[in-house]
Amino acid sequence: MAAMTKASHWLRPFYVPVLLVLAWDVLSRVNDSFRYAFVPVREISTGLQEILISGQLFENLLASLQTTCVGLAIGTVLGLLVGSIMGVSRIADDIISPLFNAWRPVPTLGFVPLIALWFGSGDLSKLVIVVLAAFEPVVLNTYEGLRASDDKYREVGDVFRLNRRQLFFSVQLPSAVPMIVTGVLHALGFAWIATIGCELLFTVGPGLGGLMEHAQMAGRMDIIILCVVSIGLAGLAMNTAVEWLARRLLRWRHA
Amino acid sequence: MHNGGMHNLSIEDLAKDYSIDGRTLPVLRDISLQVRPGEFLSIVGPSGCGKSTLLRLIAGLDREFSGSIRFQGEPVLGTSLERGLVFQDHRLFPWMTVAQNVALAMRNSGLSAAEQSGRVEAHLELVRLSDFAKAYPQQLSGGMAQRAALARALVNKPKLLLLDEPLGALDALTRVRVREELARIWMHEGTTMIMVTHDVDEAVQLSDRVVVMDARPGRIRHVLEVPVAHPREHANPLLQQIRESLLSELMNTTGPRAT
Amino acid sequence: MSSIARYVRSHLQLISPLAFVGLWAAVAAAQIFPSQVFVPPSDVLSALREVHDSGELRLHLASSAQHLVTGFASGAALGLAFGVLLAVIPALRSYLWPMFNAVRQVPSIAFIPILILLIGINDLLKIIVVGKATFFPVALATFDAVKGIPRGYLEVARIYQLPPATVLTRIMVPATIPPVMTGLRLGLGKAWGVLVAAELFASEAGLGQMMESGRQLFRIDVVMVGVILIGLIGFTLDRGFSTLQRRFVRWQ
DSSP states (O other), rough: OOOHHHHHHHHHHHHHHHHOOOHHHHHTOOOOHHHHSSOHHHHHHHHHHHHHHHHHEEEEEHHHHHHHHHHHHHHHHHHHHHHHHHHHHHHHHHHHHHHHHHHHHHHHHHHHHHHHHHHHHHHHHHHHHHHHHHHHHHHHHHHHHHHHHHHHHHHHHHHHOOHHHHHHHIIIIIHHHHHHHHHHHHHHHHHHHHHHHHHHHOOOSSSSHHHOOOHHHHHHHHHHHHHHHHHHHHHHHHHHHHHHHHHHHHHHGGG | OOOOOSEEEEEEEEEEEETTEEEEEEEEEEEEEEOOTEEEEEEEEHHHHHHHHHHHHHHSSSOOOOEEEEEEEEEEEOTTTTEEEESSOOOOTTSSOOOHHHHTTTTTTTTOOHHHHHHHHHHHHHTTTTTGGGGGGGGHHHHHHHHHHHHHHTTTTSSEEEEEEETSSSOHHHHHHEEEEEEEEHHHOOOEEEEOOOOOHHHHHHHHHEEEEEEEEEEEEEEEOOOOOOOOOTTTTTHHHHHHHHHHHHHHHHHHOOO | OHHHHHHHHHHHHHHHHHHHHHHHHHHTTTTTTTTTOOOHHHHHHHHHHHHHHTTTTHHHHHHHHHHHHHHHHHHHHHHHHHHHHHHOOHHHHHHHHHHHHHHHHSOOGGGGGHHHHHHHHSSSHHHHHHHHHHHHHHHHHHHHHHHSHHHHHHHHHHHTTTOOHHIIIIIHHHHHHHHHHHHHHHHHHHHHHHHHHHHHHHHHSSHHHHHHHHHTTTOOHEEEEEEEHHHHHHHHHHHHHHHHHHHHHHHH
């Protein structure tokens, strides 16, 4: 009896999706034009086989992941640099803040036409946009983390005569690490979205977004759906991986 | 027993003001004090008498004052590894182990790596935390963390150790235990110690002299001698007497509750 | 420090953007980059005047505004309802929560191709996408807010036998307004971002579309006008909302 209730509880998340899939299937049988939009489930599975076997899904997924990772890496490094400079020097903060705050409200993808005019329609532009997307949260969190670095720890540094460099690397930066890690997590999400967005907007080059766009132009709903699912899963996987990494890095917090 | 001779720390006509919203608040006035090398000195007084401020000025954390503070003949212009400081909240860095925390104090001491690790070991043993060298501060109890902070403050073998209500954050039982540790360490190391505390019991138990301060502005009322040999028994009748008179004196000073 | 240096130092935050624009004008005048690619600030201003005078700007603004408002309102309303529902009826959670999170994982723009095939490129497309972008942060914030109402408040209400209407208006609503407003603000920001992306991708009008056609015609000055306006609007929306937030909190 207990086993049965446990099983039924475990199955609950699937009721609604299954219902939706059934409804979808019913709709696909209504007539031909509906069939075009609501692609029958069977076609989706054959479509899946098609793009899996041809390696298309894998190739494009890899390309997207690569763009995201490289963009995230560059954006993080730049963000750490700028955030650190702003966090440590009041003068740098006063100079850079107004410019940074003027740039922030513009949605990252809103820069696409500008970047496209400057850097062309290829991979370089995509990378620039992804770097821009990742840059912002890292700067913000590094800055906040450093600014919040407790005065009390700085006094300890003063008592031990630590110079500015030692103070920064041994005290201020480590105390800011939790916030920086949160920033990188956000940056990952933004970078992924920016990647897909760029791939949709720049039709050149490999990537899940590009695959989706071509599928849309060819009317292949089944491939689009598979892409959407892949995008969601990949995003989730990356997020989980980075969170796990973060927890290992911050072990001392939970000791 | 301390050697007579040159004073370790010499304060003359020290005064300090705070300015808040354009108004100046006098915090310390006419502070003059000569500290003997190797002695244990306590500073007691009601809250707001500026005793912590005084300690920070001696440490060199605060550099704005009038009058003179001379340490070993030289004016105090800032912090120095010769003057250690123990805070009320231990302020161990949570991202470093106990050993790393203690070692950090020697970063600019010019000692070799071998010497440094030797000192870390020795001082952890001194405070009886050798088994916890690799632990993180969050894994330690309050008393243990404060002992680690003590080790960190002593590892540079400072001539003067300043303690700002070091036992204030500990519960009653732990406080007594750590107090005994402090006495033992002081007798072992012979470092001059100046401790700020609001605990009369503690002050009388540990100190050779007790500086009694008035509040608003902070002034030295008088300096009490505690001529009892170390190690001290808590039940010593002379100590009892001194304790009681000090307590009643402080109670009378406090008067209407000041904020 | 000389008095000039001191003046500069204390007004750095003002001087910095001005210096930036000055630098921009100087670089453009020096023709370091081809004039196709790097236009001086004056060109941007004249482009602004151009799109304004031709009536184009009003059209684009109206289009963007209309879709933003409609999409945001519907997404927010649904999000509020969903959040409250799930917080108040725990049984529903195991049915709906996993699916909610799964769909939340997918970036809003990724839904555009599906929607194009389903309903074509039209107003509804943008409204749905904006709605999706708004729905999730609002639903999440509302859920957290309602679920997070401290037990203590409700127990106090029970002790004083307060009628349900009072409990609702005097306790539950005020307790949830701040986090819900934060969620709405977040949703608004995302909505604006998604709208711009959607207009870049598939639209006949709107600021995003204005930038896209500017790009196709190599009118970088028009593109820059677009960027600046989009930023201004984004900023105003966010600032306006947080001012509203503060008003609400003070009102209590």
